[in-house]
Amino acid sequence: MAEYLAVLREGLIELAGPPGQEAARDPGRLRALLQHLEEVREWNRLVNLTGITDLGEMVVKHTLDSAALLGRVPVSPGMRVLDVGTGAGFPGVVLGLLVPGVRLSLLDSLQKRCRFLEHLCQVLWPGDREVEVLWGRAEEWGHRPGYREAYDLVTARAVAEMRVLAELCLPFVRVGGRFVALKGPGGRQEVAEAARALATLGGEVTGLWEVTLPAGAGERLLVEVTKVRPTPALYPRRPGVPEKRPL
Numbered sequence: 080m081a082e083y084l085a086v087l088r089e090g091l092i093e094l095a096g097p098p099g100q101e102a103a104r105d106p107g108r109l110r111a112l113l114q115h116l117e118e119v120r121e122w123n124r125l126v127n128l129t130g131i132t133d134l135g136e137m138v139v140k141h142t143l144d145s146a147a148l149l150g151r152v153p154v155s156p157g158m159r160v161l162d163v164g165t166g167a168g169f170p171g172v173v174l175g176l177l178v179p180g181v182r183l184s185l186l187d188s189l190q191k192r193c194r195f196l197e198h199l200c201q202v203l204w205p206g207d208r209e210v211e212v213l214w215g216r217a218e219e220w221g222h223r224p225g226y227r228e229a230y231d232l233v234t235a236r237a238v239a240e241m242r243v244l245a246e247l248c249l250p251f252v253r254v255g256g257r258f259v260a261l262k263g264p265g266g267r268q269e270v271a272e273a274a275r276a277l278a279t280l281g282g283e284v285t286g287l288w289e290v291t292l293p294a295g296a297g298e299r300l301l302v303e304v305t306k307v308r309p310t311p312a313l314y315p316r317r318p319g320v321p322e323k324r325p326l
């Protein structure tokens with residue numbers, strides 16, 4: 080366990096900005112980040128949550144990959160944050176643990192994954208913390224009052240290509256807020272192809288940052304899109320349509 084802890088602590092200091100540096104000094108928070116991974120491994124026997132099951136690899140490819148967003152994008156207590164297609168809670172749960180006090184929504188279309196997330200929230204944030212699990216499709220939740228144009232920050236990792244993601248995520252962002260996609264090295268091409276979609280949906284690319292993960296785990300690209308205009312009421316289109324006919 081001590082070796083994973085060292086990799087986690089060093090990675091947080093290097094990649095995750097002030098919240099990472101603070102967490103690296105806080106044994107409780109480090110423990111919670113590892114507990115998240117332990118819960119994923121435990122539940123992964125019954126519910127398909129991840130293909131990566133080695134704890135050392137999970138620390139780098141799941142937790143630190145998620146945390147790296149904080150090295151570039153300021154996230155502070157009180158902010159409303161939504162993670163679309165969160166799966167086992169990446170990056171949403173990691174952000175929630177690193178920035179206590181964020182108002183976190185975790186959205187996924189698979190009911191079994193949402194059951195896991197409900198359990199995880201009970202374990203990590205027992206009591207009345209402002210964390211909610213939303214089961215369903217982004218195409219539907221994105222039209223609901225209280226959710227549409229209501230978030231300061233919307234994140235997504237490994238959910239869809241950028242044109243599709245823009246339609247799933249931007250409707251949730253308030254004007255002036257941000258949508259951040261965690262992408263692989265092919266992200267730049269996707270961003271170029273999404274120019275029209277972003278303009279249609281009211282977004283503008285305001286940041287593109289490369290991240291090198293430790294332990295030779297590869298390169299990532301963080302894409303920040305700022306919402307500059309409201310999204311037309313037509314979007315998102317019906318479930319499945321954004322993917323079938325990307326903007």
Ligand code: SAM
Binds near residue numbers: 166215235238
């Ligand atoms: N973000 C997590 C990660 O990086 O480990 C999970 C990635 S997993 C490959 C994609 C997740 O997005 C799945 O859990 C899937 O159920 C969810 N998803 C895909 N399309 C969605 C949609 N339209 N609305 C809500 N969730 C969706």
